[in-house]
Structures are given as C-alpha cells and as structure tokens.
Amino acid sequence: MQLSKETEKLLLEASRPGKWVPDEYDVSLGDIMVDWRQAEHADIGIVGIPFDTAVTGRRGCRFGPDSIRNALVFSDVYEPGLDIDLSRDFTVTDFGNIDVLVTDVLGTHARVEQVVTEIFKTGVTPVIIGGDHSLAYPDVCGLLNSVEGDVGVINIDAHLDVRVSHHGEVSSGTPFRRLLERAEKPLKPQHFVELGTNGWLNSRYYMDYCREMGIRVIPCREVHTRGIAATVNEALERVSDGTDAVFLSFDIDALDLAHVPGTNVPGVGGLSSHQALEAVWMIGRHPLCRGIDLVEVAPALDAAGVSSMMASALLMQFMGATKKRRGG
Numbered sequence: 001m002q003l004s005k006e007t008e009k010l011l012l013e014a015s016r017p018g019k020w021v022p023d024e025y026d027v028s029l030g031d032i033m034v035d036w037r038q039a040e041h042a043d044i045g046i047v048g049i050p051f052d053t054a055v056t057g058r059r060g061c062r063f064g065p066d067s068i069r070n071a072l073v074f075s076d077v078y079e080p081g082l083d084i085d086l087s088r089d090f091t092v093t094d095f096g097n098i099d100v101l102v103t104d105v106l107g108t109h110a111r112v113e114q115v116v117t118e119i120f121k122t123g124v125t126p127v128i129i130g131g132d133h134s135l136a137y138p139d140v141c142g143l144l145n146s147v148e149g150d151v152g153v154i155n156i157d158a159h160l161d162v163r164v165s166h167h168g169e170v171s172s173g174t175p176f177r178r179l180l181e182r183a184e185k186p187l188k189p190q191h192f193v194e195l196g197t198n199g200w201l202n203s204r205y206y207m208d209y210c211r212e213m214g215i216r217v218i219p220c221r222e223v224h225t226r227g228i229a230a231t232v233n234e235a236l237e238r239v240s241d242g243t244d245a246v247f248l249s250f251d252i253d254a255l256d257l258a259h260v261p262g263t264n265v266p267g268v269g270g271l272s273s274h275q276a277l278e279a280v281w282m283i284g285r286h287p288l289c290r291g292i293d294l295v296e297v298a299p300a301l302d303a304a305g306v307s308s309m310m311a312s313a314l315l316m317q318f319m320g321a322t323k324k325r326r327g328g
Contacts, residue, residue, distance in 0.1 A: 001036050001093075007118045010111050014048055014065070014096040017072035027077050027087040029316070036093040043090050043326065044319050045124040048097035049112055052298075054105045054134035055172045057264040060298030064311070065097055065129040067299035071312040082281070084320040090328060092319065095119065105170050109138040116142030120290065125322050127315055130295030132264075133161055136175040136249045139293045143247050144185050147290075152191040152239025153179070154283060156276070157251035158198040158267045160206045160217070172264075172296070175249075180213065189213040191243050193235040195279070196220045196254035199267040220254070220270055228275040232282045246288040248318075250280070252297050252311055260310055262302025273310060277317050284321025292318050 003011075017030040036042060048065025055061060077086035086092070098115050101107040112135060119126045120142050128139055136155070143151050155161065155176060162180070163173035170178070176194075179187040194210065198220035210217050216238055223231045239246050257266035259273045271279070283289055297311045 001039050001041060001122055001124070003118050003122070007115055010099050010115055011096045012099050014069060014094055016094065017069055017075070020073050029072050029075050029077055029092065032077060032087050032090070033092050033094060036095055039091065039093060041091065042093040042124050044092045044127055044322060045119055046092070046094040046127045046129065047115065047119065048129045049100065049131035049135050050097050051100040051102070051108050051130070051135065052132045053102060053108070054170060055132035055264055055296070056166060058298065058301060059264065060300040061130060061132055061264060061296045063299045064131060064295070064297035064308070067305070067308040068129050068297060068311045068315070071305060071308040072316070074309060075312060075316050079316075079320055082320055082324070084323055084328065086319060086323060088328070090323045093124070105134065109134070113138035113141045113145070117145040120146035126291040127318060128291065128293035129315070130293060133157070133172040133249075133251050133295045134170055134175055135295060136161070136293055137178050139249070140179055140187065140247055143245055143290055147244045149244035150188055150191055150242060152243040152246045152288070153187060153249060154193050154195055154235050154239055154246070155249045155251070156196045156254045156279060157194065157249070158196060158201055158220070158253045158265070158270055159251070160194055160197060160202050160210060162206050162209055189215045191239050193218065193238055195231060195235050196223060196271055198254065198270045201265065201267055223271065223275065228278045229282070232279050236283065236286055240286065240288050243288065245290040246283070246286055247290060248280070248283045248292040250292060250294045250314065252294065252307060255310065260307045262298050262307030263296050264298055264301070276314060280314050280317045281321050284318045285325045287325065289325065
C-alpha cells in the first residue's frame with residue numbers, strides 16, 4: 001500500500017493497542033494489525049487527528065486519538081452477539097496521527113483532506129479519530145474527492161453543526177454548512193441526515209435552515225419513540241438514494257452523559273450505548289458505507305476513562321460491520 005511521499009510526511013507514528021490479560025487463546029486488535037507501509041492492502045485504516053483548536057466549548061479532544069487507542073486494550077476481536085471474528089480474513093492498519101498545525105484551522109483541514117483523500121483512494125475504509133467536529137469537513141471532502149458521484153452523510157450528533165460561523169471563524173459548529181455550501185461538488189441536502197439531535201443545545205434559526213434546505217433531522221426523542229432500527233433505516237434510505245458512497249460522522253456527545261461524560265458539551269437524554277452501537281452496526285454494514293469519523297472525546301473531562309472506552313467500542317463495532325459488509 002502506497003501513499004505519496006508528501007502525504008507520508010504528514011503522518012506521525014502512534015502506539016499499537018496492547019493486551020489486557022495475556023491468554024494464548026485471546027486475539028487482541030494489536031495482534032491483527034499490520035504496518036501499512038509493508039502491507040499490500042488493509043480493510044480498515046485507523047488515522048488520528050489530535051486537533052481541537054476549532055472546538056466551541058471546553059477543549060481537550062485533541063487528546064482523544066491516543067486515549068481511544070489506549071482504551072482498545074480491552075478489545076478482543078470476536079463479538080459473540082454478532083458472531084464476527086476479525087482475526088480471520090480481515091486486516092487492520094494504523095496510519096498514525098496527522099501532523100496538525102495547532103494554531104491554523106484551515107491549514108490543518110488542508111492537511112487532513114490530503115491524507116484522507118489518499119487513504120480513500122487506496123480502497124481502505126478509514127476509521128478517523130478526532131479531534132473536534134470541524135474535521136468532518138475535510139474528512140467528507142476526502143471522500144468527495146475520491147468518488148465520481150455524490151456522497152451521502154449521516155451525522156449522529158446532539159448538535160446540528162450548520163452554524164454560519166463564530167465571529168467569522170470556522171469552528172466545530174460549522175462543518176456541515178460548509179459542505180452544503182461548498183462551491184465545487186457540495187453535499188446535497190437530500191443526501192444529508194442529522195440523527196440524534198438532542199436537548200436544549202440548538203437554535204431555532206439553524207433548525208429552520210435545515211427545514212428550508214430539505215435536510216432530514218431525526219431528533220433523539222424521535223429515536224427513542226420510533227426505535228433505533230426504524231430511524232437508522234430511514235436515514236440510510238435517504239443518504240443512499242442516488243449516491244455512490246456513504247459516510248458516517250459520529251460526535252460522541254450524541255450519547256447521554258451517563259455513558260459519555262468526557263466531551264466538550266455533554267447532554268442529558270441522548271442515545272444509549274446500545275442504540276449507538278446498533279446505529280454504527282447498521283450503517284457500517286450498508287453496501288455504500290466507506291468510512292467513519294468519531295470526534296470530541298475529551299479524556300481530561302472524562303470519568304474513569306468511560307468515554308474513551310465507549311468510543312473504542314463504537315470503532316470495534318464499525319470494524320465488525322465492515323467485515324460483515326465485505327462478506328465476513
């Protein structure tokens with residue numbers, strides 16, 4: 001597997017997940033990981049983006065990529081409920097962390113777009129760990145750059161993230177408006193779903209914008225009422241209708257703060273851990289699904305590391321769904 005020399009220079013090494021309790025019959029994620037520079041192919045490619053300069057609210061999610069990797073120490077590669085075993089005919093690599101420009105949001109976004117575009121073009125399914133949610137913009141741009149047709153996006157998030165700006169600046173609240181209003185190959189409103197919007201955390205102005213644009217918003221209250229399967233199926237039908245690829249952007253604050261206290265804006269009444277895992281399983285299995293970003297885990301704001309462990313479980317679930325999608 002090859003990336004250009006210019007892109008390779010933007011990647012910094014990251015530690016491989018360790019083992020929790022050594023057991024000759026257990027297989028950990030670290031056991032099945034390969035070096036991307038020596039592998040011909042990988043099914044999943046992890047990439048971290050330690051950047052939170054654009055976050056609105058409390059900072060600290062720049063430490064998310066390494067914290068989530070550390071939490072993967074608890075993860076073996078078999079899930080009895082799904083009967084999925086990643087140790088067979090499935091390869092995972094870690095591209096490391098992107099060398100971000102800590103004081104330059106747009107410069108960092110340009111680096112992210114370059115790296116993510118090349119990863120998509122290798123055929124690897126990227127698992128992108130943030131970092132703040134402004135990074136969804138270059139992540140989705142990377143997919144748009146690598147397919148001929150349109151892309152569908154599901155944003156699982158307590159917030160709409162379609163702000164105009166914060167004092168004229170790009171922020172973690174602006175990525176999807178930027179994608180929708182992109183001059184070249186924008187994200188089409190009919191191919192975008194907001195799922196899990198929750199609590200007293202949004203403005204009517206932005207909800208009106210979504211309605212006027214024709215964006216489907218499925219609030220968390222509707223998820224609780226109708227069920228996770230019905231709402232995710234609706235979202236998938238919408239974002240896959242007339243598109244060549246689907247991307248999942250997952251802000252960890254979509255979960256109830258009982259499950260995820262370690263994020264910049266924790267919310268009450270959000271998704272349960274089971275609902276979140278089911279959503280990732282369903283979306284990751286879809287034939288058009290090409291990748292995920294998971295953002296805004298802030299370890300310093302966490303309690304006993306539970307938010308990082310929740311995030312690592314979501315990423316393992318996505319890997320399992322990817323194997324299922326590929327016939328595993």
